[in-house]
Amino acid sequence: HKDALLRLNPETKAGKYEAAFAAGECAMVNSSTGFYAAAYEALGDKVAIGPTPLYEGKTRHNTLIGGAAIYVMKGHGDDKVAAAKAFLDFIRTPAQQIEFSRATGYMPVTLTALNELVASGKADTKEFATAKVGVDSLNQPSTEDTKGIRLGFFTPARDIFIEETTKAFNGEQDMQAALDSAVKRGNELLRRFEQTYAGVELP
Numbered sequence: 001h002k003d004a005l006l007r008l009n010p011e012t013k014a015g016k017y018e019a020a021f022a023a024g025e026c027a028m029v030n031s032s033t034g035f036y037a038a039a040y041e042a043l044g045d046k047v048a049i050g051p052t053p054l055y056e057g058k059t060r061h062n063t064l065i066g067g068a069a070i071y072v073m074k075g076h077g078d079d080k081v082a083a084a085k086a087f088l089d090f091i092r093t094p095a096q097q098i099e100f101s102r103a104t105g106y107m108p109v110t111l112t113a114l115n116e117l118v119a120s121g122k123a124d125t126k127e128f129a130t131a132k133v134g135v136d137s138l139n140q141p142s143t144e145d146t147k148g149i150r151l152g153f154f155t156p157a158r159d160i161f162i163e164e165t166t167k168a169f170n171g172e173q174d175m176q177a178a179l180d181s182a183v184k185r186g187n188e189l190l191r192r193f194e195q196t197y198a199g200v201e202l203p
Contacts (some may be wrong), residue, residue, distance in 0.1 A: 001169050008169055032066065033130040040127060049129050051137055062140040064148050065107065076122030102127060105135040150202070152193025157186045 001008075011070055012020035021029035022042035029035070030052060039047045042099045072084045090096060097113035098120075100106060107130060108114045114131065116125045151157065151186045168178035 008166055018107055033105045033107060036130045037103055038105075040105075040129075045126055048124075049133050051133065060140050061146040062142045063137040064146075065109075065134075098122075101125070101131060105130045107131060152197075153188075153189040157189050160185045160189070 003043070007020065007026060009016050009019075013025055013120055014020050014023060016029075017026060018031055018035050019030075020026045022039050025044075029039075036049055051060065053187060070088065072081070072088070091100070092110065094108070094110070094116045097108040097110065098117050101108050101113075101117070110115060114123075114135065117128060117131055122128050132134070154157040164173075164178040164182040164185075165175070167173050168175040173181075
């Protein structure tokens with residue numbers, strides 16, 4: 001950071017490192033596959049995607065699919081529930097999954113859609129580059145520590161980590177203090193999550 005090899009969001013002209021990458025301000029970005037379509041639209045064949053580099057002597061393990069979720073809330077009439085089900089059936093079709101993957105960079109969510117994409121020959125094109133890289137990352141060797149976790153208040157915990165480490169990058173505190181504070185504040189969130197669901201058996 002001191003050598004200007006790394007930029008935080010506020011330090012970029014666009015105020016966001018993904019936009020800075022798409023504009024050619026940054027040479028590399030570590031981001032979700034969901035950003036790939038925007039980068040490809042901006043940079044075309046000049047953009048490349050791949051797994052995060054590893055330190056020498058380290059072993060690569062599987063990654064996990066993140067992303068958002070769609071919920072259908074109870075308490076509505078049968079007609080609205082039927083409409084919601086019809087919509088979910090529509091976006092789950094292979095054609096819609098493939099189009100969503102093309103438009104965003106997110107991976108298809110069913111094996112049927114992925115197989116259809118591979119069979120079409122499009123999976124090997126730059127436009128759908130996230131499909132192969134994504135599947136390869138999922139298929140790396142797993143351990144008990146790489147199979148996923150349930151982390152209550154994940155998004156606020158991530159925001160705390162970013163906030164504390166940004167202070168360290170800005171010289172407001174040293175990095176160890178930032179990490180210690182992030183742990184303390186994160187643990188407070190976990191206690192809140194624990195109390196919120198006390199006595200509840202989660203699926």
